[in-house]
Amino acid sequence: MKNRLHFAPLLALALAFPLTTLAQEGSVSISAPADGAKLQAAADNRVTYEIMPGPKGDHSHLYIDGKEIAVLRELKGSASLKTLAAGPHEICVKVVNKNHTPIGVEKCVKVMVE
Amino acid sequence: MDPQNLAYALLQLVHNFGAVAVVGGAVAARWLVRDAPATQRCLAWLVLGGWLAQSASGASFGAVSYHFYGQFPDIHAIARSALFIKLACAAGGALLAAIYLRRAAGWLPARRGMVWNMLLLLGVTALASAAFLRWFA
Numbered sequence: 001m002k003n004r005l006h007f008a009p010l011l012a013l014a015l016a017f018p019l020t021t022l023a024q025e026g027s028v029s030i031s032a033p034a035d036g037a038k039l040q041a042a043a044d045n046r047v048t049y050e051i052m053p054g055p056k057g058d059h060s061h062l063y064i065d066g067k068e069i070a071v072l073r074e075l076k077g078s079a080s081l082k083t084l085a086a087g088p089h090e091i092c093v094k095v096v097n098k099n100h101t102p103i104g105v106e107k108c109v110k111v112m113v114e
Numbered sequence: 115m116d117p118q119n120l121a122y123a124l125l126q127l128v129h130n131f132g133a134v135a136v137v138g139g140a141v142a143a144r145w146l147v148r149d150a151p152a153t154q155r156c157l158a159w160l161v162l163g164g165w166l167a168q169s170a171s172g173a174s175f176g177a178v179s180y181h182f183y184g185q186f187p188d189i190h191a192i193a194r195s196a197l198f199i200k201l202a203c204a205a206g207g208a209l210l211a212a213i214y215l216r217r218a219a220g221w222l223p224a225r226r227g228m229v230w231n232m233l234l235l236l237g238v239t240a241l242a243s244a245a246f247l248r249w250f251a
Contacts, residue, residue, distance in 0.1 A: 056118070061188060067190070068188060068189075068190040068191075071250070071251070094188075096187075096188060097118075097179075098122065099122060099175055099178070099179050099187050100187040100188055100189055100193075100251040101179035101182075101183050101185060101186070101187045101188065102183065102185065102188055103183060104183065
């Protein structure tokens with residue numbers, strides 16, 4: 001029992017540290033479309049995201065093939081991908097600072113549009 | 115204190131006072147001291163300084179981003195157009211203020227008034243563009 005008590009603070013620290021790091025650094029997740037997904041060109045395609053901007057982030061930009069197509073000011077939600085031509089595309093969400101500079105917190109997925 | 119935020123804040127300070135100088139200087143010259151060429155000349159220096167401060171601080175925003183992240187601000191479409199308009203206004207405003215300082219002594223009041231109108235228009239246009247640059251980037 002005593003040994004377990006010794007490990008308890010270490011376990012708590014180990015569990016808490018990744019979350020703390022995540023909050024400090026920021027993170028982006030894209031739940032849809034999945035990486036490698038196949039999309040229909042005629043469909044109303046949307047990207048669903050969740051963003052933790054971190055201390056240096058302010059808002060986010062949405063990119064298709066490196067071209068910014070929208071400003072994302074909500075931390076969680078979805079945005080239209082507008083018209084996607086057939087072929088491979090890369091969709092990225094990048095956290096930027098108040099000066100609109102990407103701070104390195106980003107997530108990209110590759111999709112194939114048919 | 116975060117050095118990055120401090121750098122942006124100091125530049126914003128210069129940028130804001132530059133904006134006050136270019137618009138306020140032109141308004142004052144056009145309406146408050148329209149019959150005082152000597153004071154107008156002082157205001158022309160103020161406006162020229164304001165445009166130079168705007169240009170230098172604007173460029174430095176990009177430089178700070180590059181220093182900390184290795185890339186410039188990422189702007190597109192409307193924001194990029196707004197930036198080009200601001201750059202054109204800054205170049206035009208600085209040039210016009212410099213011409214005023216060099217040649218206005220020999221101008222009629224009407225011509226001086228016209229140049230101040232143009233400087234005011236450039237200042238207001240740059241300020242309006244700044245709003246679009248801020249929120250559409």
